Amino acid sequence: MPTDPVLVVHGGAWAIPDDMVDGHLHGVRNAIAAGWRVLESGGAALDAVEESVVIMEDDEIFDAGRGSFLNRDGKVQLDALIMDGATLRAGGVGCVERLRNPVRAARKILSESSHVYFVGAGAEQFAVEHGSELCRNEDLVIAREVERLREYQQKAAESPAKDGNDLFAPTISHDTVGAVALDRTGNIAAATSTGGTLSKAPGRLGDSSLIGCGCYADNLSAAVSTTGWGEPIMKLVLAKWTADRVAAGNLPEWAAQEAMNYLQQRLHGHGGIIVLNAQGQFGISHNTPRMAWAFKTIKKEEAGVERSAP
Ligand code: ASP
Numbered sequence: 001m002p003t004d005p006v007l008v009v010h011g012g013a014w015a016i017p018d019d020m021v022d023g024h025l026h027g028v029r030n031a032i033a034a035g036w037r038v039l040e041s042g043g044a045a046l047d048a049v050e051e052s053v054v055i056m057e058d059d060e061i062f063d064a065g066r067g068s069f070l071n072r073d074g075k076v077q078l079d080a081l082i083m084d085g086a087t088l089r090a091g092g093v094g095c096v097e098r099l100r101n102p103v104r105a106a107r108k109i110l111s112e113s114s115h116v117y118f119v120g121a122g123a124e125q126f127a128v129e130h131g132s133e134l135c136r137n138e139d140l141v142i143a144r145e146v147e148r149l150r151e152y153q154q155k156a157a158e159s160p161a162k163d164g165n166d167l168f169a170p171t172i173s174h175d176t177v178g179a180v181a182l183d184r185t186g187n188i189a190a191a192t193s194t195g196g197t198l199s200k201a202p203g204r205l206g207d208s209s210l211i212g213c214g215c216y217a218d219n220l221s222a223a224v225s226t227t228g229w230g231e232p233i234m235k236l237v238l239a240k241w242t243a244d245r246v247a248a249g250n251l252p253e254w255a256a257q258e259a260m261n262y263l264q265q266r267l268h269g270h271g272g273i274i275v276l277n278a279q280g281q282f283g284i285s286h287n288t289p290r291m292a293w294a295f296k297t298i299k300k301e302e303a304g305v306e307r308s309a310p
Helices: 018-040 045-058 102-112 120-129 143-158 230-235 238-247 252-267
Strands: 006-014 078-084 090-096 117-119 177-182 188-194 215-217 223-228 271-276 282-286 290-296 301-304
Touching: 006 018, 006 045, 006 223, 006 271, 006 282, 018 045, 018 177, 018 290, 018 301, 045 078, 045 102, 045 177, 045 188, 078 102, 078 215, 090 102, 090 120, 102 117, 102 120, 102 188, 117 120, 177 271, 188 215, 188 223, 215 238, 223 230, 223 238, 230 238, 230 252, 238 252, 238 271, 252 271, 252 282, 271 290, 282 290
Parallel strands: 090 117
Antiparallel strands: 006 177, 006 290, 078 090, 078 188, 177 188, 177 223, 215 223, 223 271, 271 282, 290 301
């Protein structure tokens, strides 16, 4: 029996300032529109999450694709993962510097490689061999981010943090993007894409592109995408942790909230999460002041920055 499709996206969890709210809402709504076009015409959840994430990678407001945070050396380094809940096939790229849409390369890996994960130059080579064009790293860098890095590095030099954790305060932007979808055949999928954290060390990989950390999908449990301070999320393998709670019979809404409690209580981490099961139930939660999110079902479409449940 065909299922009614569902699509949920996020565009990062942090203290999004008032003057940036509209830009974020615009971005997540566009992402919904792109993914929904796929789902309503009977397309696969995997294609829907890819299209939604591409739209947000192309939108400079988010920390993904062009307009991402710069690393310590002033370069953009991108990570992305996409996963298919029907087959558990996955494709991930890490630390790529010359791809406008890392999620497209991740999708090629999922579909056309026997491997799951490529990093750096090897990932870019794989992408070229499978039809992607390389850009220059400078093409991904925008003036806003050059200024943000300069200001941050100046502040850090004036008053160095004792443990470096100020880098991850919720007021510092976490604009990673992600999507989870359920298609008419009852399959779910997830994708996450990021430029990582501001002034990260070159070669630092975050949670976003690691299976079970920033992204996970299994028809038997849930499709999950996370955002936030990547190191604690990784240590808790948070996306898989959450999917396991859903597999144990809990509602995605409850599991999303519990994941944020766990992140906060266990490691003082912060972030946001979207969770969807193959029955179309979903949850949206964050322990930051705001998170950009949007969802669409057959009956309803909504977007916001301050809601923690569907
Ligand atoms: N989780 C991402 C990372 O640590 C950052 C983010 O979500 O904004 O790379």
